[in-house]
Amino acid sequence: MRPARILLWAFGLLALLFLVAPVLAVLPLSFSAGAFLSYPLPGLSLRWYADFWTSNFWLPALWNSLRIGAGAALLAGTFGTLAAFGLWRARFPGRTLVLAVAMAPMVVPAIVVAVALLLAFGPLGLSNSFTGLVLAHATLGMPFVVVTVLAALEQFDPVQLRAAAACGASPVRAFRRVCLPQILPGVAAGALFAFATSLDEVTITLFLAGPAQRTLPRQMFSGLNDQLSLTIMAAAMVMVLLSVLLLLAVTLLRRRGNTSSR
Amino acid sequence: MAEPLVRFEGVRKAYGPAASGYAVRQLDLAVERGELLTLLGPSGSGKTTTLMMLAGFELPSEGRILLEGRDIARLPPHKRGIGVVFQSYALFPHMSVAENVGFPLEVRGVPKAERAGRVAKALAMVRLEGFDERRPAQLSGGQQQRIALARAMVFEPPIVLLDEPLGALDKALREEMQYEIRALHQRLGLTMMYVTHDQAEALTLSDRIAVFEGGLIRQLAPPREIYERPANAFVAGFVGENNRLPGKVLAAEDDLVRVALDCGPEVSARPVDCGPPGSRCCVTIRPERIAVAPVAPEDLGEGALAARLQEAIFQGDHVRLRLSLGQGEEARGEVLVKRPVGGGQLPGIGGPAALAWEAAHALAFAV
Numbered sequence: 343m344r345p346a347r348i349l350l351w352a353f354g355l356l357a358l359l360f361l362v363a364p365v366l367a368v369l370p371l372s373f374s375a376g377a378f379l380s381y382p383l384p385g386l387s388l389r390w391y392a393d394f395w396t397s398n399f400w401l402p403a404l405w406n407s408l409r410i411g412a413g414a415a416l417l418a419g420t421f422g423t424l425a426a427f428g429l430w431r432a433r434f435p436g437r438t439l440v441l442a443v444a445m446a447p448m449v450v451p452a453i454v455v456a457v458a459l460l461l462a463f464g465p466l467g468l469s470n471s472f473t474g475l476v477l478a479h480a481t482l483g484m485p486f487v488v489v490t491v492l493a494a495l496e497q498f499d500p501v502q503l504r505a506a507a508a509c510g511a512s513p514v515r516a517f518r519r520v521c522l523p524q525i526l527p528g529v530a531a532g533a534l535f536a537f538a539t540s541l542d543e544v545t546i547t548l549f550l551a552g553p554a555q556r557t558l559p560r561q562m563f564s565g566l567n568d569q570l571s572l573t574i575m576a577a578a579m580v581m582v583l584l585s586v587l588l589l590l591a592v593t594l595l596r597r598r599g600n601t602s603s604r
Numbered sequence: 605m606a607e608p609l610v611r612f613e614g615v616r617k618a619y620g621p622a623a624s625g626y627a628v629r630q631l632d633l634a635v636e637r638g639e640l641l642t643l644l645g646p647s648g649s650g651k652t653t654t655l656m657m658l659a660g661f662e663l664p665s666e667g668r669i670l671l672e673g674r675d676i677a678r679l680p681p682h683k684r685g686i687g688v689v690f691q692s693y694a695l696f697p698h699m700s701v702a703e704n705v706g707f708p709l710e711v712r713g714v715p716k717a718e719r720a721g722r723v724a725k726a727l728a729m730v731r732l733e734g735f736d737e738r739r740p741a742q743l744s745g746g747q748q749q750r751i752a753l754a755r756a757m758v759f760e761p762p763i764v765l766l767d768e769p770l771g772a773l774d775k776a777l778r779e780e781m782q783y784e785i786r787a788l789h790q791r792l793g794l795t796m797m798y799v800t801h802d803q804a805e806a807l808t809l810s811d812r813i814a815v816f817e818g819g820l821i822r823q824l825a826p827p828r829e830i831y832e833r834p835a836n837a838f839v840a841g842f843v844g845e846n847n848r849l850p851g852k853v854l855a856a857e858d859d860l861v862r863v864a865l866d867c868g869p870e871v872s873a874r875p876v877d878c879g880p881p882g883s884r885c886c887v888t889i890r891p892e893r894i895a896v897a898p899v900a901p902e903d904l905g906e907g908a909l910a911a912r913l914q915e916a917i918f919q920g921d922h923v924r925l926r927l928s929l930g931q932g933e934e935a936r937g938e939v940l941v942k943r944p945v946g947g948g949q950l951p952g953i954g955g956p957a958a959l960a961w962e963a964a965h966a967l968a969f970a971v
């Protein structure tokens with residue numbers, strides 16, 4: 343019994359280490375006083391962060407990432423929630439098919455989506471545009487919203503919608519005032535996942551983004567190719583921080599969702 | 605006569621294709637203003653379906669439903685202005701009690717100040733003043749039920765529908781709530797349509813009871829009439845306890861019929877829907893209408909039934925007697941008798957007894 347337990351713990355810790363070790367190994371480099379991507383660090387400094395915050399290579403990219411992420415999260419949150427509600431509410435023929443289509447971006451390789459979108463957006467004038475990129479990222483984020491909202495709806499008693507109607511509320515009002523507040527943690531968690539997805543998406547961005555839509559990962563990608571400045575490590579650190587914040591937010595929402603439904 | 609508040613006209617409802625059967629087979633029913641009408645019946649008899657068609661959550665397959673003379677069959681639920689109390693209460697957990705009760709007013713655009721006053725009045729009506737800020741999860745089952753009731757009444761709907769509203773409560777609380785609903789109904793003159801499968805509840809609450817079976821109304825009458833003059837064997841058996849004695853019609857005499865019971869004797873009974881002489885029938889007699897005396901077989905009077913006492917159970921206000929018919933070795937069915945405590949001498953357990961009743965209390969039905 344006990345040795346098995348120790349083994350289990352050891353295995354779990356190893357797996358964890360495997361996952362975070364690369365991040366942990368690379369991140370201290372962002373505080374290096376030197377200019378090279380190597381250990382030992384010649385000294386500690388914030389010069390690469392200062393560089394990041396004053397650079398017009400990185401800052402616009404960060405700003406783009408945040409704007410595109412927010413736009414994508416908003417769109418994915420809205421449409422994902424509506425899709426999940428519809429799928430939950432109605433038992434119509436072809437329901438499974440609709441669900442599969444909504445979930446497809448999760449499993450279809452990003453490169454395939456990218457090529458498809460490039461072909462589709464060209465004639466519509468959406469390639470090389472902010473709108474196009476937001477739409478593309480929203481598509482990628484929507485499955486997360488559908489999943490989290492469907493999970494939240496599992497806890498929701500549909501009789502409440504009838505009760506709302508009996509109180510005189512139209513279906514739209516019943517949804518907004520009765521259903522939405524109760525599934526909001528699920529909606530928010532899904533939107534955060536969508537935001538995170540957009541934040542580290544690079545394939546589609548490479549295909550679709552014009553010079554005005556360079557995102558942070560896209561800049562890191564090109565930064566790696568041309569001039570290998572350690573600012574890229576500062577940029578990486580910023581992304582890690584953002585991800586950790588998002589993860590915390592999702593965890594908090596999970597907590598709230600669980601306590602409010604119990 | 606004034607137009608009834610609600611009228612079902614030739615309403616039928618099939619959930620699937622009509623060939624698979626009707627949940628409501630044929631419904632013609634008028635609900636009068638200010639009455640409390642109960643739909644009573646066994647599980648699956650179409651009570652909820654009837655209620656949900658009036659509320660607008662189910663569409664009738666055929667027929668018309670009129671509310672205050674207007675056909676509402678195609679009106680969506682939220683435009684009908686009917687109050688509904690659901691069995692699971694269906695309170696909104698994210699809203700306070702005051703917000704729950706105020707929701708129908710909010711939806712109708714009643715200004716905040718007026719809303720507060722009407723919510724307070726509704727809460728006072730269900731005796732829950734001062735609970736405004738609580739969440740539904742912080743209330744007991746009975747309190748939640750009252751909030752649901754307040755929410756269904758606060759906008760002064762012409763009729764309030766209640767689908768087994770007390771089903772989830774324990775017996776004592778259920779009885780208390782029955783009296784409360786009855787008092788509310790009488791004080792406010794509210795029209796209510798109430799679904800239950802508990803016949804005691806129906807008898808306690810109702811102005812009229814509609815007894816459902818298999819998607820049909822088998823009788824529609826005030827509680828007393830349902831109990832004392834059931835229209836058919838189903839109602840006689842379903843509402844209240846009853847003894848059923850099978851037999852054969854012999855002859856009609858005045859307003860009674862003579863029936864030869866399968867267990868031996870001939871008795872007189874009031875015919876309700878039984879056939880001509882020679883046809884099978886059953887005689888029903890309420891347990892509290894039967895007199896029991898310790899009588900030996902040889903002293904048995906005219907029309908009395910010979911029986912043997914099997915069991916006597918003390919129930920506080922009355923004694924329940926279980927007797928087997930016939931005094932010989934052969935058992936020919938069982939009879940249940942209720943009699944007040946101290947109502948004369950009882951036969952000993954296993955001892956012979958005679959059963960007798962007034963002919964007018966025995967009813968004969970076709971089987």
Ligand SMILES: Nc1ncnc2c1ncn2[C@@H]1O[C@H](COP(=O)(O)OP(=O)(O)OP(=O)(O)O)[C@@H](O)[C@H]1O
Pocket residue numbers: 619620627645646647648649650651652653654801
């Ligand atoms: N949504 C539905 N889809 C298909 N059939 C249904 C549906 N609701 C009810 N039925 C069927 O219709 C019939 C009547 O059901 P209904 O719910 O009206 O009965 P009830 O009298 O309310 O019974 P209970 O006392 O069990 O609530 C039943 O045979 C039931 O199986």
Ligand SMILES: [Mg+2]
Pocket residue numbers: 651652653
């Ligand atoms: Mg029912």
